Amino acid sequence: MIVGEVNIKTYLSKSKLPGVDYSINPYVGCPHKCIYCYAEYMKKFTAHPEPWGEFLDVRRCPVPLRPYMLFHTYVMLSSVTDAYNPYEKQFRITRKLMEQLVFCQAHVQVLTKSPLIVRDIDLFKQLPSFEGAFSFSSSKDSFRQLAEPGAATVEEKINALKTLKENGLSTAVVIAPIFPQITDWKEIIRLTRPYTDRYHFDALNIRPAYQKRVMQFIARHFAHLLDLYNSIYEQEDISYWRKLQEEINAFCRQENIQGKADFRHVFSSKRTPKN
Template identity: 40%
Template sequence: MNADAIKVREIQVKSILSTSNLPVADYSVNPYVGCPHACKYCYASFMKRFTGHPEPWGTFLDVKYWPEIRNPGKYAGKQLFIGSVTDPYGPQEEVYKRTRALLEQLQGSGAEISIATKSDLVLRDLDLIKTFPHARVSWSVNTLDERFQADMDMAVSISRRLAAMKAFHEAGIRTTCFISPIFPGITDIPAIVEQAEDKCNLIWLENLNLRGSYKSVILEYINKRYPHLVPLYREIYQKGSRGYWEGLDAAIRQLAEKRGLPYLRNDDSMHRPFNEPPVIVNYFYHEQIKRSAMKKGALPNPPPPAAASSY
């Protein structure tokens, strides 16, 4: 599917900022409804329940227009998460520029922005983003295999995402490599860390959590393209085993130690000197794994609640 195949409509909304219950933000900001990347694993597809769209997720996009933000200074020091259920830099942003309009309206407000994307179109706004205090931009990178990426989403290539990450990091803007979702037996975390560690301040890990309508889609894909992994996926997603994640946790801990990277349960990367090595933060730590690891003495204290996913 190309960008021209997306059904686009323009809509008026009362406000573009929504109070967020995410632990990582005070406000959630989404300049669009829907997302043209059409990720097969997209949790945000639940949004269809609230929009009335009969079309499949990934085939429609509502372009939001809102009244000029009044008194933007009231958002000084507030954390705004841009892109919780859409990509603010999908291909249509090049035409409609709603994300850029948002940034221009908030420029000088003192708001602290965090942007989640799979695009390199964000490079267009690098100079503008740089004017915001404590700005951070994250890219989803869960594979270095461009074929697998193309199977999973319609976003730009992994190489383009990494190049954009590097450009922002070199410009002094904090960046995140969001390794999510981690596909068991497919996502090569050590290889991604090696590629990203000199381009980011944070490496954020999250597991593939199959639920809703896309569970059958992913399992069917695994059966077709990776039949040797079917027993593993059955063990994890049908029998509920946490063994794979326990083993992966231990392996990542060893990887972090080998590469001299902090491996934590909470994100303190914003408080570290910019040029320090990136922090690896694990957000796939399920309750069952916590208890298991604590019994084994792997965790001195219970970790804090996990942060919410990117879009």
């Protein structure tokens, strides 16, 4: 991993996500190396010749976050990196930002795949509101090793979720991306439910930039599913997602789970329903 530093003028990016005012990304790059990484486009804003997943830039900003801008705003870490990636242990950029967010009294949500998040529980407790969210694409660590080789194990993530909950903090599980016929979403819910306040679900939405890589991954490791993936991603048949959305939502209603699958972004793309 090539680790560098870049100077920036501000950490704040206006967010288009619902209910989020700003997103903060303390790093550029991500060592988790998810094969489906949606943030890979960030490479074009760097001078790195290395492939995405092989470099990490620590973002340094001399200007502190301003309370008059951030007081009671909603801030998310992080949209295009993992703020608690293993290098954060050494650089402590996220911790310094979290101290400033406490000073600003912002509402904070953190999305991570790393147990390092528990280090900052003392700060989360001083915020007006906080939610720690972990994403899972499978309950099986064998799949995590293949698809997210740099991320923490399933067990480590569940233990961290439990620690946040035991400390009285709000938690969420993001079941995403859902790999058709691979992501065992009911098992993820079963394992995490005691420590989770709410769930989000998101479909594996393969962008053209990495479609070939993901399809090669399926061909290599899940060859028996290749026809299904071809029908979804090559022939653009969205019926799989329609059925799955209904199934997840019925399950959540029945089990009184706070969560709703909403795959509208798949339906509303230019794809034509095949049935």
